[in-house]
Amino acid sequence: MRYSLNNYVSAFSQVAKTTSREQVVDGFVKLLKKTGDIKHSQKVIEAIHKKIVNEKGGKWINIEVARGSALKKEKLRHKFSEKDHVDFKINSELVAGIRITVNGEEELNNSLQNKLSKLFK
């Protein structure tokens, strides 16, 4: 990437405070095309989304389970605050159980994969 994610996110959030939504989005897409970072747009959008969630006092939650049938989205969603953003993912590597990551930094790993790896360490 030509500029770091942080720089894009900071620039976007600062302009968004003073300019209309349509204008910011339009200008931002043009900027990404100009810098050649449009191919990384997904990453940039996610980073901006995270920043907005954090600024509103929410947390970025990732929930991974091993099998789709075990995923009770609605029940789990209600365990978190309205301000939080909750992402669900099926990850067969976990074998069984659940793994919850908060803001990409803190992790509660109750998967069988983790238990097995700790048992044999």
Add this chain to the structure above:
Amino acid sequence: MSYEIIEKLKKEIAGFKHDAEFEHVGLVTEVGDGIAKISGLSKALSQELLDVESHVGDVAAIAFNLEESFIGAVILGDAQKVKVGDRVKQTGKVVSIKAGQELLGRVVDPLGNPLDNKGVIFIDPVRSKTSFGTSADMPSASRTSNGTSPENSKDYPLERRAPDVVSRESVNTPLHTGIKAVDAMIPIGRGQRELIIGDRQTGKTAIALDTIINQGQDGGRRQVICIYVAIGQKNSKVAKIVKLLEEKDALKYSIIVSAPASSPASLQYLAPFAGAAIGEYFMDNGQDALVIYDDLSKHADAYRQLSLLLRRPPGREAYPGDIFYLHARLLERSAKLNKELGGGSLTALPIIETQLGDVSAYIPTNVISITDGQIYLESDLFYKGLRPAINAGLSVSRVGSSAQTKAMKKVSGKLRLDLAQFRELQAFVQFASDLDENTKSQIARGQRLTEILKQVDNDPIPFEKQVVAIYMATNGYLDDVKVEEVQTVSGKIIDNLAKLHEDILKKIRETNQMDEETEGRLKSSLSELKGV
């Protein structure tokens, strides 16, 4: 037997408890050239050991650059295993090495893993007691190589603050190298840092190895534990060194830390710190240790490589700005501790390789200024056949003279001055045809002094014999011997002295002095033996 093992494994599984709790994690966002960029882990410490959970097992890494939104980490294991998206966990530990008496005679990597196929170094005490009963029941791989107990072994951090001023005392015990030129003119004391500097193939490693070998025969003082750190050396060279030390029976008190040229830059960077940590273990236990860093030029190169890959700004000769601090903090860990702290010592012999004798390059000047003196080796002298090729004019020891034995001080007092005068006259003589008797005798004496200081590799001479050899040369006992026969004649005289008047050598060795009575007896013995 298999039934018992299965039962024990079943117990382990049944007794396994796992309480899920929050852990700090990060994700690898970029990886290449042994460096990983990790997002998250905002609470990681500098130099903290990280665990990268790769698809084929855990890989260790060290947090080097702590930046606003990511960490630059150096991968210690196989960097090929690490992929983008791998999870990284903090361990809460800094890089450390397990140090203990069990390391003696072993070859290890900078993380403490054995490289010599002699089995596990330390027994896991918990495993040996709980899972396998007594040590007698243990599988052979779990026993230490020398059968000692691991109870005294300790984890020593690779990065550690050097002892402060109050903990130290002045250097006061000699560390004999077994090399006449060094022990007489550039004496080294226990706790000193003496640089060995010179071009390639001038005998730098040979001096270090002679010093290690000599520690086995330097009686009357505490045994020095020797740690040889090979940084960026060829594996074949390390193998030769191990073989030599084994042959000379010096491996039993030596430890070799090897980060060969084929190992990643991260391990080459850590190697001297691992050597220092092992040395500190012995120093803290009141023992004397000697650590040889062979060589710090390659160490600086490895650190430069890491720093450039971590995108730290390059400075002079593309080395990072903290290259001086890197070597200063490493060498500052050498010390002579005071009696309250056990009186142990850690002596350092760093080696620097110069390019075409250029001592004014960046790294040589840095290390010269950090150390307490240097042994300067010259290619010209080496090719003239003067080996060890020590330039006596440029070599100094700033603190070692206070640790020199009285006997050596007495006999070598005039040596340096005589040699300096000889070199001056030698240059002058090339243009003059007529010389007075005094000048002629000065030149003749100088030639014999130069000859007596010549020594072959891997054959260090005990200190008391050095004293006698230098005494003979400085007091005219060899003046009538042909220059080319000085080595042979002096060797024979000393051999006969050891056989016929062993008590004289013994007295010098035990008292470290040459009083009038001993000198008188030595004089008469030498006159008698010379006649023979």
